[in-house]
Amino acid sequence: MTNAQILAACRSNWEYRGIDDASMRDMLDELSAHLEDAEAAGRTAQDVIGGDVRTFAAAWARARTPLPRRVLRATAVGLYYAGCVLLAPYLFRWTTQLDVTPGTMAFWLVLATVTVAWELRRGMIGLRRSWAVALGAALPAGLLAAWSAGDAPLFTLPLWAPPLLLLPGLPYAVADLRARRRSTA
């Protein structure tokens, strides 16, 4: 594994484990400097991270931020993305109500689950490939659910629901934006 691959794998792992942006930047800078120093001293990347980059990244994430804080952040950010995804059909169809069918529900649930699981397990294949893998699993799941359960809506979602989902993630989004500005200043 190259240094860039190790850093990408760690970044992905930490993002999905609910590490905040400022902490992640700090950890990546520290790891990057250590990898460079180790390389200059004739040591390999494996000497630094051990045999498994995911185990290394997970151990550091657990030590850096307590689980309740990471779960809270990951949930809020997940809901934020769900809100963004849900808002799009309202805008495209210019409607105030959205029928959620079994097919749509299965598609998005499988897409989200596979994306998170894949990024946590692999975390080094890049966003596009990761989405391709998730789509490869979500499309059949959605079609299967539509075929077996029909097109009848499970429930109707009002327009106020997606903005409500965005709310818990907003403080985190603002904090990340501020941290990014501070680091570039």
Next chain:
Amino acid sequence: MTKEAPATGDQRRTQLLRGVLDLCLLSLIEERPRYGFELAEALAAGGLEPVSDGSIYPLLARMERAGLISSYRAPSPTGGAPRKYYRLTDAGCAELGRGRADWLAFAGSAGRILTATTQSTGEHST
């Protein structure tokens, strides 16, 4: 009931190091503020090489969260990007003092037992 296999030399060494690595890091940081790579090098130079250099980072993060050490960024003497240096806090100093006393008492007791056993069985270490 299952019986655990006896630890090999490497496993025992790893277990011993795990129990004392935080104190060694605190002690090295007490000497002067250091960054991660320097700590890994100092451990290796002292004959305590962890399984991987990076295994010190979770420990450093845990000690920083506990308020035993604090960190700051400063340029590296070797050049390149600024490094994250760790320094000891007052709480870290107190913890190191307690940890040192505990370790010396423990190592003394263990040493006495091991030495006494060696003498009574007539074994000689080379």
